[in-house]
Amino acid sequence: MKLISAFCSICIFLCVTPLTEANDSRDAAKWMTRADSLSGEAVWFEAAIAYERVYYLSDDPVLRVKANLAKADALKQLGEYSRAADDLQRSLVFPGNDSLRLEVLFQLSLCTYLDGDYSGALSFMGQLRHTTDSATACPGSDLLEGLVLSAQHRWEELREHLENWLGQHPRGRLLKDSLVRYYAENYLAGAPDPLPDPDRARLMSTLLPGSGQVYAGSAGWGVLNAFSQLASLGAFALMAYNGYYFASVIAGLGPFQAFYFGGIRQAGEFAEQNRNSRLESFRAAVDIFLLEVSDQLDS
Template identity: 55%
Template sequence: MKWTSVFFLTCISLCATLSTDRAAAADRWFGEGDSLFGTARFFEAAVAYERSYFLSEDAQQRVLVNLAKAEALKQMGEFSRARNDLQRSLTFYGNDSLRKEVNYQVALCAYLDGDASGARSLLMRLRRTFEEVPSSRQFLLEGLVLVDLAEWDDLRGHLMEWFREHADGPAEKERLLQAYDALLNKWGGPPEMLDPGRARMWSTFVPGSGQVYAGSAGWGVLNAFSQVLALGGFGLLVYNGTYIASVVAGLGPFQSFYFGGIRQAGTLAGEKNKSRLEGFRAALGEFLLDVAVQMNE
C-alpha cells in the first residue's frame, strides 16, 4: 500500500513540476506579447500570445491571452482570424465578465470583417445570455450593425433604448434624439432606393429615360442622341440604295446603342443606390460614434 502511495506521489511531483514550469513559461510569453504589443510589433505579439495560449493550462488565462491576441490581430487588420481565434474561447464557462467580453469581441470582429448579419446574431445571443442592460459600447456596435443592415425602423427604437439607459438624464436623451432627427431631416430620411428593373424598362420604351430616372441625365441624352444618329444613318443609306451598308453601318450600331443603353440604365440605378446608401450610412455611423464619445465624457 505504501509503495503505491510512493508511486502516486512521484507522479504527482512530476506533473506538478511540469505544470509549474509550463505555467511560468505561459506567463513569460504573455508578458513578452504585451511588451511587443506596446512597441507596435503586432505580428510578433500575436505569435507570443499564441505561444502563451499553447502553454497555458489555466482556462481563464487562455481566455485573457486569446483576447490579447485578438487585439494584436485587429491592429493588423486581420479581423477574420481574430474572430476565428476568439471562437476558441466561446466555450469558456467561468468568469461572467470575461465570457461577456469574448462574446462582444467576436461580434465586433464579425462586424469589422464585414459580416453584419453574423454580428447581429452574435449580439442577439449576447443579450439573451446576459440578461442585463448592455454597455454603451455594445449599444454602439448594435447601432452600427443596424446601419449596415439598413434596418432604419429598428435603429430608431434602438437609439431610444440606448439614450434611455445611458444618457445623462431625460434632457440629454431628448437632445440626442433631436440631433438624430435633425440628421434625418438633413438627408430627407433614409434614401429611397431606385429600382434597376424600372430603369431598364424606361430605357426599353423611351431611349435615355432610364438613365434620367437613375439621375444621370447626361448619359441619357448621349444615349438617345447616339440612337437617333444611328437610325438617321440607316435611313440615309437606305435612301441612297445601299441596303447592305444600311444594315451593317446603320442598324448594327443602333442595336448596340439600344441594348447597351438598357443595360447601362440598370447599372446606373444600382450605382446610384450604392452611393446614396454609403453616404447615408457614413453620416449615421459618424453620428453614432459621436454619441458614444459624448456618453463616455
C-alpha cells in the same frame, strides 16, 4: 524484475507529467509578459504569436481567454478581422466569469462587424444581450449595435435602439428626447428613399432610350445614348433609301442594337451605383451621429 520496472515507469510518468505541466504554466506566464511588452511596443505580428503561445501552453482557462482577447487586439491592429473573429470563437465555450465572456462576445461582434459580416455581428450582439441586460456591463455594445443597424440600413430599428440605449443610460435619459427627435427629423425623415431602382431604370430605357439613365441621375449619358441610337437609326434609313441595303443593315442597324441594349444595361448599372453611393453617404452621416451620441454620453 518486470514488476519493479513497470512500477518505476509509472512513478516516473506520474512525477514527470505534473512537472512538465508546471513548467508549461510558468512558461505561459513568462510569455504573457513578453507578449504584453511586444504589444506595448506595437510589434503586433510577434505579439500575436506570443499570445497564441500563451494559449497553447497554459492550462488556466482565464489566462487562455485573456491571451485570446489580447491576440484579437493584435490581429485587429494588423487588419486581420476575420482571423481575430475565428480565434475568439475558441473562447465562446469558456465556463469562467461573466465579464470575460461578455468581453469575448463584444470583441467577437466587433471583429465580425469590422470584417463586414453585419448579420454575424448582430447575431453575436444578440448573444451578448442574452447574457446581460445591463448596458453598463459591456461599454460600447450599444454603439456597436447602432453601427451594425446602420450598416444594414435598418433606420427605423435604429431609432428604437437609440431610445433603448439612451433610456438605459443615466446621462442618456436627460438627452433622450432631444437626441431621438434630432435623429428622427434630421436622419430618419431624410433617409434616402425612394432610391433609384435598377430594374425600373432598365425598363425605362427599354421603352424610351436614355430615360433610364436620366432617372438614375446621369442625364448626360442618357442624352448621349439616345442621340447615338437616333444617329444609327438615321444612318440605317439614309443608306437604305440610297440603295445600300447591306451597308444599311450592317453599319446602321448593327450599331443601333449595340447602343440600344448597351443603354439598357448602362441604365441599370448607373441606378445601382447611384443607390449604393447615396446609401453609403447617408450611412456615414448616421455613423458620425452615433459616435457623437456616444461621446456625449461618455463625457
